[in-house]
Amino acid sequence: xxxxxxxxxGIGAVAGAIGVVAVRNPFYxxxxxxxxxxCLAALFxxxxxxxxxxxxxxxxxxxxxVLYVFVVAYVGGRDEPLGPRAGSxxxxxxxxxxxxxxxxxxxxTLGSGLQLIDSDGTPAPDSFGSPEEIGSLLLTKFLxxxxxxxxxxxxxxxxxxxxxxxxxxxxxxxxQARYSAMDILRPAYTGTMAEGVGGRHTLxxxxxxxTPQEAEDAS
Amino acid sequence: MAIxxxxxxxxxxxxIGAAGVLTRRSPLVILLCLxxxxxxxxxxxxxxxxxHANHDGQIFAVIVMVVAACEVTVGLGVIVAMHRRRLPIDxxxxxxxxx
Numbered sequence: 001x002x003x004x005x006x007x008x009x010g011i012g013a014v015a016g017a018i019g020v021v022a023v024r025n026p027f028y029x030x031x032x033x034x035x036x037x038x039c040l041a042a043l044f045x046x047x048x049x050x051x052x053x054x055x056x057x058x059x060x061x062x063x064x065x066v067l068y069v070f071v072v073a074y075v076g077g078r079d080e081p082l083g084p085r086a087g088s089x090x091x092x093x094x095x096x097x098x099x100x101x102x103x104x105x106x107x108x109t110l111g112s113g114l115q116l117i118d119s120d121g122t123p124a125p126d127s128f129g130s131p132e133e134i135g136s137l138l139l140t141k142f143l144x145x146x147x148x149x150x151x152x153x154x155x156x157x158x159x160x161x162x163x164x165x166x167x168x169x170x171x172x173x174x175x176q177a178r179y180s181a182m183d184i185l186r187p188a189y190t191g192t193m194a195e196g197v198g199g200r201h202t203l204x205x206x207x208x209x210x211t212p213q214e215a216e217d218a219s
Numbered sequence: 220m221a222i223x224x225x226x227x228x229x230x231x232x233x234x235i236g237a238a239g240v241l242t243r244r245s246p247l248v249i250l251l252c253l254x255x256x257x258x259x260x261x262x263x264x265x266x267x268x269x270x271h272a273n274h275d276g277q278i279f280a281v282i283v284m285v286v287a288a289c290e291v292t293v294g295l296g297v298i299v300a301m302h303r304r305r306l307p308i309d310x311x312x313x314x315x316x317x318x
Binding site: 056074099138155162 | 220221222223224225226227228229230231232233234235236237238241242245247248250251252254255258261262265266268269270271272274277278280281282284285286287289290291292293295296297298299300303308
């Protein structure tokens with residue numbers, strides 16, 4: 001039973017990984033990665049890592065991939081030619097590099113002479129990998145990494161907002177569309193999120209209203 | 220299943236991810252391939268945690284997932300900023316780090 005599950009999930013994970021690299025459309029790459037992550041979660045379950053498998057499905061395949069799908073839809077996932085533009089020489093070099101890396105990793109892990117590597121692992125208690133065990137470890141032995149990770153998430157969230165905000169503010173048309181009675185009553189710069197990112201300044205029309213396709217057509 | 224099989228799958232996924240980073244041109248797909256490499260490392264960590272029946276590797280994997288989420292957030296923010304500034308979404312054309 002375990003062997004069948006391993007081969008199904010392992011082949012699914014490798015096929016998903018190949019799909020991420022080999023598909024032209026970025027949208028399908030994201031979908032391939034989702035299937036890859038689900039198969040990997042099954043592998044984690046075979047290794048008795050229940051909490052990590054659940055976190056993988058909920059956080060990775062659920063939340064992070066939705067973020068990817070949004071950005072692909074926003075940027076416009078157009079089909080792109082595979083491989084480097086410089087020619088087939090670089091592609092051959094990267095294939096050779098990949099094969100060498102795989103050989104090296106296999107030698108490093110399988111040839112390491114670890115005694116337990118051909119076994120099913122040390123016998124573990126039934127509660128191994130359960131959320132209870134992981135939670136108590138995170139709040140006792142690994143409290144500092146836990147807190148540092150939460151701080152890192154905060155920094156990343158703030159950094160993403162700063163990076164991706166609209167620098168020039170709204171156009172005049174958008175500014176009028178969001179005008180309401182509250183704007184007369186309240187003092188300036190105390191209300192909307194648009195003001196918070198500099199919405200009172202307007203860019204010249206040409207740079208704001210053009211979509212990327214129009215800009216490319218013009219140039 | 221023997222632990223070695225899991226390590227072989229992990230090595231294969233890591234290799235595919237590294238080859239993808241080298242060959243693909245869209246930064247979106249390069250970020251996806253980075254995810255592949257991080258997940259391969261996670262699989263190896265959890266396999267070794269099972270091998271020794273020790274939880275430390277699983278905690279390490281959870282922290283790696285947190286770092287991967289941060290990397291995705293910032294990377295996608297950079298891609299959205301590139302799109303806003305009408306820069307080409309192509310790493311071969313982004314050769315100079317000018318603002």
